[in-house]
Amino acid sequence: MKALILTLLFLLQCAFNLSLHFHPLDPLTPQEINKTSFIVKKSHLGNLIDLTFHYFDLEEPNKTHVLQWLSSKKPPQPPPRRSLVVVRAGGQTHELIIDLTTSKIVSSRLYTGHGFPSFTFIELFKASKLPLTYPPFKKSILDRSLNISEVSCVPFTVGWYGETITRREVKASCFYRDGSVNVFTRPIEGITVTIDVDLMRVVKYSDRFRKPLPDSKDNDFRTKHKPFPFSCNVSDTGFKILGNKIKWANWKFHVGFSARAGVTISTASVLDTRTKRFRRVMYRGHVSETFVPYMDPTYEWYFRTFMDIGEFGFGRSAVNLQPLIDCPQNAAFFDGHVAGPDGTAQRMTNVMCVFEKNGYGASFRHTEINVPGQVITSGEADISLVVRMVATLGNYDYIVDWEFKKNGAIRVGVDLTGVLEVKATSYTSNEQITENVYGTLVAKNTIAVNHDHYMTYYLDLDIDGNRNSLVKAKLKTVRVTDVHNKTSTPRKSYWTVVKETAKTEADGRVRLGSEPVELLIVNPQKMTQIGNTVGYRLIPEHLPVTSLLTDDDYPEIRASYTKYPVWVTAYNRSERWAGGFYSDRSRGDDGLAVWSNRNREIENKDIVMWYNVGFHHIPYQEDFPVMLTLHGGFTLRPSNFFDNDPLIGYTRP
Amino acid sequence: MKALILTLLFLLQCAFNLSLHFHPLDPLTPQEINKTSFIVKKSHLGNLIDLTFHYFDLEEPNKTHVLQWLSSKKPPQPPPRRSLVVVRAGGQTHELIIDLTTSKIVSSRLYTGHGFPSFTFIELFKASKLPLTYPPFKKSILDRSLNISEVSCVPFTVGWYGETITRREVKASCFYRDGSVNVFTRPIEGITVTIDVDLMRVVKYSDRFRKPLPDSKDNDFRTKHKPFPFSCNVSDTGFKILGNKIKWANWKFHVGFSARAGVTISTASVLDTRTKRFRRVMYRGHVSETFVPYMDPTYEWYFRTFMDIGEFGFGRSAVNLQPLIDCPQNAAFFDGHVAGPDGTAQRMTNVMCVFEKNGYGASFRHTEINVPGQVITSGEADISLVVRMVATLGNYDYIVDWEFKKNGAIRVGVDLTGVLEVKATSYTSNEQITENVYGTLVAKNTIAVNHDHYMTYYLDLDIDGNRNSLVKAKLKTVRVTDVHNKTSTPRKSYWTVVKETAKTEADGRVRLGSEPVELLIVNPQKMTQIGNTVGYRLIPEHLPVTSLLTDDDYPEIRASYTKYPVWVTAYNRSERWAGGFYSDRSRGDDGLAVWSNRNREIENKDIVMWYNVGFHHIPYQEDFPVMLTLHGGFTLRPSNFFDNDPLIGYTRP
Structure with a gap:
């Protein structure tokens, strides 16, 4: 009897913990992965000897249902847990949706379009x-x-x-x-x-031909010393982890991990210190696709135009993070789970880390000397929380950061490093070269080939609610012409802000850098106390980079979303992968550009922003034998979202 | 006798220390300041009751002489120590050069041009x-x-x-x-x-009129809590300080401080681990001018078009740096010396700090899985050395960083914060506003006025020697048309690099962002072992910002150097202040644009790069009552300067 009570208490506790930690966007658990593949293997496809699992993720739940469940005090049923899998069997591609509560296949479809799922x-x-x-x-x-x-x-x-x-x-x-x-x-x-x-x-x-083999003398990328210890005692708030949910300072958000996207940030909300309520900022954010075209058209090289996320998977390429190289000593490390080709769950150790970071600057500061007899200085150190993963795709390493700041900003950073893709050449000195070699001689017999990188971010922003608009705040020069002004001022010009709200997806394609403009995602239904429309703005950290390939070139047809740095589209649960869901050998008939061409309305709608962090990489000798990190990124920053500087009202929890 | 010997030994030691620490670009010492003003006061100007010192700095020594002195093992005479002062006396502006060895006025000139020296x-x-x-x-x-x-x-x-x-x-x-x-x-x-x-x-x-006084209820910018302690034990190399010279990791450089520029970095050289020799990168670098025009043309506001460096002085506005707000706990602090209006030396306490910084990322990393049976990971934490100052000019605070990286890069960062310049208004809600108010209603009765910031950097780069060139590496799309390629590749396009060397100063004005281009300062006489021209390239950290004022508007005439983000000019010892030496009430007849218009040759010459870190600032409510930091900056990065990745050969000294 006592044993029974203890067992019941234990089960109750488990159930309690589950409800406390559970989030409808939690990645599939190992049990759910194994259950899914068990069900698929029991189906008609299970008879096929070549059954292989290529895509395995939580079927994206209905957004309204997720938000209802999260916001209600007395929860209704959470959205059903369903898995979406893509298998190859009998030489064909099948898409299945499995309901994990009922253990039923609720949808099974043969895919007959262009392109293939990622390789195992x-x-x-x-x-x-x-x-x-x-x-x-x-x-x-x-x-x-x-x-x-x-x-x-x-x-x-x-x-x-x-x-x-x-x-x-x-x-x-x-x-x-x-x-x-x-x-x-x-x-x-x-x-x-x-x-x-x-x-x-x-x-x-x-x-077709031979070239001398590049020397191995100076190609070792291993440092000869141990990593420098670098310990920081961040005596800030610390962060709390409940399952996949993280709370830190004025932020709460959910961290997921999937084979395709790697780290996914969901339902990120920021505390409003005036109302003491959390306000929504981003429903989901993750890297959607990467595109890496090399600029050598010769037979051995022309095809190298990688779309890593769809062809290989960023999560599946995540590395076991190394303390002191990848994450500081104060980091917490997290595992992820993916499915093997046979459908069984595989644990990936230490693929994410979370840590408090000292930006070594001030989030704000001021010294005031105009109060008689006083010198008043105040400020706040720039301390943030970072969620990091590193994906190594063959030669290249991508360090991917989501950084949450107390000022309400989300900063996204990506550092590119690793080993360059090089081609062997007979040249040993740049002075011998008179032809176009499509790159830089970085060592004897070694050409590092010119290439691009585009990291395309999916940013389902929900600024203070679902219905948002894209506003282009354009800076326009005004000539002082009116008579009143002319008599009272010798000034001849100034700039003013002309705001344009994007109506349709065509307006949502923005060529940053061609004119001075600030891009804001606003909630047209919400205002600050003094009547400004609440919003967040985009602040790029580098020059905008767009594809230089011609529109009729095949890689460009497949990745035509690289023609603009910014796109805004209508939210659609199934539109998450900029290069199309089946990227391998895709033909450009699915993906961001296709969706945007529908030209749906995006004013006062649930909308998604896509941002391309692009790099044209001309290699230099310093990139050999291992590449010096190149940085790209952007910040989403509250802009009339709060009633005032959010750091002023902030007190340590 | 014993006492005499001890005294002699002591004096010898002092002399030895002096020669060990001395650098010809050392700022004027308090003794030198006082000696200079003593000499000036003894002169004919000393009889004038209104004699006031407005500019006080080391007269820029001859560059050739400085470099000769620094490079020779058996030093010749160092360049003479001379001070350059500008005084106002008898309602006129006088420029004097004083030789501190001979205690003579070597030059005295009445200035009769436009503009005035900075205010005291x-x-x-x-x-x-x-x-x-x-x-x-x-x-x-x-x-x-x-x-x-x-x-x-x-x-x-x-x-x-x-x-x-x-x-x-x-x-x-x-x-x-x-x-x-x-x-x-x-x-x-x-x-x-x-x-x-x-x-x-x-x-x-x-x-002319009255407006309601903005409320003081929510304008306090002081945080309610103590600064968060944030201690980092950087167990890296540490840095050595010898007078104004700093050695850290693979860098050595000189730090100066002057009333006008604030921090000045001089003779920065980086170690080449292959040759074990230091190689020159930058002769001098400092903020040259700031330009802050407000975008309100009305009588009370039109004139607010500040040129802070020339009108007030960045060094003179430097604040006493606060640990945990301005600099981390591991920082070393330095004083500076300026002259008061009466010519006496004034110590400014803790106006500069130097600290090792953890970038929390990797300078490079790679995980290699293609060696059978092995997973090899290596990388190097991004640890750098920062020299910082903060200048507070009235309402605005500028955090100015010079950051030295082991990869050979110099990163320049500037963070803008402080209190916005606001104007009182009768509006209490944005919904009441139908006219152009030239800014954003950030609080009741408070308009934060639109404005720009341009931080203009003087960068006398000497890449591996004096004679350098500006190379524009332009990325050009190439259509695959040649028959050989057409048969062997289905690829239709790629980009290639077309390098153009700037011939004259007209070519040295570059509108970044209008076309894909990398800008390099190269030494055309130096090559890597495999024959690439050695150089450094410019990597901006933000979208390029140039002035939107009309060319005929008076503020634009004074600051016409804000029309391009990048300028390259011929080196001239006297050309250091982009807005002209006499910025106050200047008329645009001196300064960067005027010098550049001479169109001197800049190919294979001693040249100077000027970079404008620009901001268009549309204020938001989050910028009130104190502004969230806005970041700008750029990196100068070795590009075929080293024979390979400088971190690979790097060993901890």
């Missing part, structure tokens, strides 16, 4: 090994007097170049380690191995 | 008190039922608006404290008090 790690691993046993490749290696056991091949996605029929293919690029750990710096140039991944067979092979 | 603090203080005893002003205050003892007036510079004869004038704006410490938020609108500073007399007075 096992597929990529097998494809990387395939050339090593392929006789023509072995002959090429032998002909070059190289040792096959020192060769590493890396499968690259191939894009789409107008083919009417596409298959799931990769092209393997191979590198010669020969004891060196910096694999990507030693390309065996001239060889292209095309692999059909469904057949897992080499379907095309070419060995 | 005593002048500004007296001008601020003058209205309080001026009967018409006292009547205006009484008529408003205000108490004169609660009024603070602040003298503002008046610019130039086409007058043929100008005098040294300010216009006082007055504020009602009434127990409140945030003086600038309570303007007594409608009154303009014009003061002749030489006569120290009100020369024009107008009281």
Whole structure:
């Protein structure tokens, strides 16, 4: 009897903890992942021997339902837990939605459109090994007097170049380690191995020319010393973690992790110290797609136009974060869960970290000397909370930050580093080069190829509620002409602000930098006490970068959303992946540009902002053998959202 | 005898220390300041009762001589120590150069051009008190039922608006404290008090209208809690200080402080780990001018177009830095010395701080998974050294950083904060406003006026030597048309880099953001081992901002250098102040735009880069009662300067 009571108490406690920690946008738990794949395997698809799981995530719940559940004191039923999976079986792509409460498949659909889901790690691993046993490749290696056991091949996605029929293919690029750990710096140039991944067979092979193998002498990227210890005692508020929910200072938000997006920030709200209420800022935010086109049109290189999020997955490429390199000593580390190709849950250790950061500046400061006999100084140190992940996609490393500030701002930062993609060349000095080599000679026999990076952010802002508008606050020069002014002032000009509210998605495409403008997402139904429309504005941290490829070029057709730095679209639950859901070999018939072209109304609607953090990367020698971090990012900052400086009313909780 | 030997030893040691610490660009010592003014007071000008010191600095030594002295092992004579002072005496402006070794006036010149030297603090203080005893002003205050003892007036510079004869004038704006410490938020609108500073007399007075006094209820900018302790133990290399010279990690440089520029960085060199030699990067860098035009053309506001550096002085406005607000706990603090209006040395306590900063990111990182059986991660925490000052000019606070990075970069940051300049209005809600109010209603009865900020940086870069060139690396789209390519690739376009070297100063004016371009300062005579031209490139941290005033408007004529974000000019020892040496009431006949219009050759010459960190500031309610920091800045980063990633060869000294 006593045992029974204890058991009941235990179960009650579990239920209590669940309800306390639970959030409808929580990522799928390992149990939910395994349950989903069990159900799929029991279905008609389970009979197919090649059943493989390629996409595995929580089916996006109905937003209204989520918000209702979160805001009600006496909760109704939470949104149903459903998983969305994409499997390959019988050579075809199937989309399934599984209800985890009823254990039923509620939707099953054969996908017959263009493009394919992302590759599984096992597929990529097998494809990387395939050339090593392929006789023509072995002959090429032998002909070059190289040792096959020192060769590493890396499968690259191939894009789409107008083919009417596409298959799931990769092209393997191979590198010669020969004891060196910096694999990507030693390309065996001239060889292209095309692999059909469904057949897992080499379907095309070419060995067109040889180039000298770049030296391994100076390519080691390992530092010779231990990381410098750097300990900070942040005696600020500290942060609280309840399941996937984080509370810190005046912020509360939810952190998710998925194989495709990596870190996802949801339902971020900021405290209004006047009303003592939390106010909504962002429903969801995550990296939506990355696009990395190389600027070398030759046969061995033209196809390198990666869309990493859709082709590989940012979460699946997340690294085990290293203290003192990736996160400071005061960081808390978090695991993530993804599904393997067989549908079983896999734990990824320390893929996210959360820490308080000292910006070493002041969020505000002032010294006032105009009060007789006094010198008054006040200010507030810029301390923020950072959620970080690092994704390594082959040679490249992306450090992705979501930073929450007490001033109400959300800062998004991305640092690019890793090893450049280089091509072997016979040149050993820049003075020998007279042709276009499509990059920079960064070491002897080593050209680092010019390329771009676009990190496209999905920002479902809900400023103080669902219905928002995009306002362009344009700065216009005014000539002083009116007679009254002319008589009372010798000034001839000034600028003024002309606000334009975007009506449709066509107005939501903004070419930043061409004219002076501030972009605000406002809530036209909400005002401050003195009648200003509440909003947040976008502050970029770098020059706007848009694609320089021609509109008719195939990579540009697939990633035409890189033509503008900013897009605003109508909210649609299914529109989250800027390059389309099936990025691999996509043809540009799904994705941000297509949705925006519908030209839906975006005034006083639930809207989504998309921001491209873009980089044109001309390599320099300092980027070899490992690249100096390049920084990009932007800030979303309250702008007439609060009634005054939010730091003034702020008191330490 | 023993005492004599000890004394000799002591003197020897002093001499040794002096030679060890001495740098030819050291700021004037208190002794040198006092010696200079003693010599001036002994001269014919000393007889004039109104002799006042307005500018006081080391006369810029000959650059060749400085470099020779620094580079020689067996030093020749260092450049002579000379002071340059500008005094007002007998109602006129005199420029004097004093040789401190010979104690002689080597040059004395009456200045008869346009414009005046900066105001002294005593002048500004007296001008601020003058209205309080001026009967018409006292009547205006009484008529408003205000108490004169609660009024603070602040003298503002008046610019130039086409007058043929100008005098040294300010216009006082007055504020009602009434127990409140945030003086600038309570303007007594409608009154303009014009003061002749030489006569120290009100020369024009107008009281045109009344507006309600903004409330003081919510204007306190003081935080209610103590600063959050935030201690960091940076166990990095630490920095060494020898006089004004600082050595840290792979950097060595000189820090100066002057009344006009504030912090000046000189002779900054970075260690090349391959050759174990220091290589030159920057001869001198400092803020050259600030320009802050307000966008309200009405009689009471049109003239507010401040050029703070020339009119007031950044060093003279430097604040006593507060630990935990302005600088972290691990900072070292430094004093500066300026001359008072009577020519005596004044110590300014803790006006500069130096600290190691954790950027909380990685300078580089990589995880390599393509070596069979291994996962290799390496990286380096982004730790840098910051030299900081804060200048408070009336309502505004500027946080100015020079940051040295181990990757060889120099990052310049400026944070703008403080209290906005507001005007009183009868409006209490934005909904009442139908006219152009030239700003944002940030509180009841309070309009924060639209304005710009331009921080103009003087950057005398000497990349690996004196003779440098400006290279524009332009990114140009190329259509794939050649037959060979067409058959071997389906790719239709890519971008390539077309480098243009600027020939003359006209080519040195660059409108960033209008086309994709990287700007490099290169040394055309120096190459890396593999033949790339050594250089540094400019990386902006914000959208480029240029002036929107019309070219014929008076403030724009004075600050026409704000039309381009980047200028490159020929080095000339006397060309350091972008707005001209005599900024107060200047007419645009001296300064950067005038020098650049000479169109001197700048290819393979000693050249200077000028960079405008610009802000268009549309105020928001969050900027009241104290402004949330706005950040601007840029990085100068090695680009084919080193033979490879400088962090790889770096070992902790």
